Amino acid sequence: MSKIIDGKLIAQNLKDRLKKEIIELNKKHNQVPGLAVIQVGNVAASSVYVKAKTKSALEVGIEVIDHHLDENISEKELIEIIKKLNNQDNVNGILVQLPLPNHINEQFILDTINPNKDADGFHPLNVGNLSISATNDENLLIPCTPYGCLHMLKSLDIDLKGKNAVVIGRSNIVGKPMAQLLLKESCTVTIAHSKTRDLPNICNKADILIAAVGKAEIVRGDWIKEGAIVIDVGINRIQLKVNGETKNKLVGDVNFDEGKLKASAITPVPGGVGPMTIACLLRNTTIAFKNNFK
Numbered sequence: 298m299s300k301i302i303d304g305k306l307i308a309q310n311l312k313d314r315l316k317k318e319i320i321e322l323n324k325k326h327n328q329v330p331g332l333a334v335i336q337v338g339n340v341a342a343s344s345v346y347v348k349a350k351t352k353s354a355l356e357v358g359i360e361v362i363d364h365h366l367d368e369n370i371s372e373k374e375l376i377e378i379i380k381k382l383n384n385q386d387n388v389n390g391i392l393v394q395l396p397l398p399n400h401i402n403e404q405f406i407l408d409t410i411n412p413n414k415d416a417d418g419f420h421p422l423n424v425g426n427l428s429i430s431a432t433n434d435e436n437l438l439i440p441c442t443p444y445g446c447l448h449m450l451k452s453l454d455i456d457l458k459g460k461n462a463v464v465i466g467r468s469n470i471v472g473k474p475m476a477q478l479l480l481k482e483s484c485t486v487t488i489a490h491s492k493t494r495d496l497p498n499i500c501n502k503a504d505i506l507i508a509a510v511g512k513a514e515i516v517r518g519d520w521i522k523e524g525a526i527v528i529d530v531g532i533n534r535i536q537l538k539v540n541g542e543t544k545n546k547l548v549g550d551v552n553f554d555e556g557k558l559k560a561s562a563i564t565p566v567p568g569g570v571g572p573m574t575i576a577c578l579l580r581n582t583t584i585a586f587k588n589n590f591k
């Protein structure tokens with residue numbers, strides 16, 4: 298039977314540490330870190346994430362500067378708001394919740410954020426720094442979801458060196474930065490994606506399997522090597538019929554009931570990666586604040 302990795306608990310430990318650190322930082326600088334949270338429009342999933350991020354930030358003592366903007370805002374107007382926040386002293390981190398409406402070029406927006414205030418680590422300079430640096434350095438602004446995954450792997454107290462890691466998904470938010478992080482831990486990394494041939498067979502060779510595909514329960518038990526560690530990044534809403542009634546359920550990219558019979562450790566959905574993403578956002582904001590005083 299596999300160990301269920303408790304993302305909620307690990308995230309809470311990280312938040313407790315940050316809360317204490319922010320009290321000390323406030324004593325020293327008479328200021329707390331500030332996070333600007335920008336949401337454009339009302340995509341339901343984004344509203345859930347933004348609410349959870351805001352709540353957690355306030356819990357650890359981070360000031361939240363909230364910008365909930367109309368979905369018809371122009372790209373130019375959004376850029377002006379970000380430029381203002383770039384120069385605002387009480388803002389140390391800027392988060393633009395993705396996806397943005399189709400009329401806005403996401404990369405233009407991410408490029409506009411001051412890289413020193415890039416709470417998501419999505420600015421090209423931070424993407425480059427992540428790629429170039431030899432270690433997963435304490436001062437880097439690292440994309441939150443993959444960094445949260447790495448944190449969970451490290452909580453298992455296993456030697457990552459030389460392990461076969463397979464990342465399914467090549468997004469800028471998860472897959473690519475996840476691969477960079479694992480490479481720096483000296484894993485042998487394979488990035489699989491929608492055009493990969495014989496995906497089950499590739500997954501079968503993974504000591505560490507990271508599923509970030511966005512397809513409900515695509516990873517089945519027989520894709521998983523006996524004893525592998527499985528990190529499930531997927532958050533998919535599916536509908537189930539229970540006693541003739543339709544119910545909504547959140548599931549990952551991995552079939553959890555099958556996966557837990559094969560893996561030595563596995564993350565649940567919900568309660569796995571999700572809380573870690575938020576904790577790492579708070580970590581980035583605190584790092585950006587501290588970098589300010591260097």
Ligand code: GUN
Nearest residue numbers: 393394395396417441442
């Ligand atoms: N949308 C999905 N994941 C993320 C994330 O980590 N950050 C932002 N800003 N948007 C997202």
